[in-house]
Amino acid sequence: MRLIVTGFEPFGGAEVNASWEAVRRLEGVEKVLLPVSFARAGGMVRELVAGAPDAVICVGEAGGRSSISVERVAVNLMDARIPDNDGARPVDGRIAPDGPAAYFATLPTRRIATRLREANIPAELSYTAGTYVCNAVFYALMDAVNRAGKPIPGGFIHVPAKGGVALFPIIIE
Numbered sequence: 001m002r003l004i005v006t007g008f009e010p011f012g013g014a015e016v017n018a019s020w021e022a023v024r025r026l027e028g029v030e031k032v033l034l035p036v037s038f039a040r041a042g043g044m045v046r047e048l049v050a051g052a053p054d055a056v057i058c059v060g061e062a063g064g065r066s067s068i069s070v071e072r073v074a075v076n077l078m079d080a081r082i083p084d085n086d087g088a089r090p091v092d093g094r095i096a097p098d099g100p101a102a103y104f105a106t107l108p109t110r111r112i113a114t115r116l117r118e119a120n121i122p123a124e125l126s127y128t129a130g131t132y133v134c135n136a137v138f139y140a141l142m143d144a145v146n147r148a149g150k151p152i153p154g155g156f157i158h159v160p161a162k163g164g165v166a167l168f169p170i171i172i173e
């Protein structure tokens with residue numbers, strides 16, 4: 001079983017990113033650090049899918065949230081409030097001009113959220129991953145999975161900026 005889990009480098013002037021702090025502690029999975037870059041991160045995720053892993057979970061940090069968000073929907077929109085780490089700030093942009101408006105995660109999202117709550121970890125299903133780099137990576141992942149024609153489980157999980165590190169490891173059973 002080849003499970004790839006990605007996390008992000010810091011952005012927005014922060015020194016660490018809780019997603020990578022959580023991911024880099026995992027054992028038994030392939031860990032990939034993604035740049036907070038609209039131009040570069042999507043292509044890296046597409047390459048990971050091209051390597052035909054058994055599953056891909058991308059993880060990002062969500063500053064304002066206090067529980068783990070298991071994301072259900074990626075939208076075909078880039079609308080950045082702050083520049084990414086390359087200095088790009090797309091507004092009203094499409095991620096894939098010829099792609100559908102949205103994709104659903106193919107991970108068992110409800111089961112993941114339920115299992116986390118059973119373990120007394122605050123977790124919820126989320127219906128927006130925002131419109132910044134995390135959503136763009138999630139969309140690129142699901143676009144690649146759908147175009148590959150081989151239904152591999154893929155999805156995105158947001159961890160809180162504070163406490164996310166301690167909460168996350170239990171997701172990987």
Ligand code: PCA
Binds near residue numbers: 019059060132
């Ligand atoms: N969070 C940002 C991008 C990278 C990250 O960890 C987001 O939610 O889009």
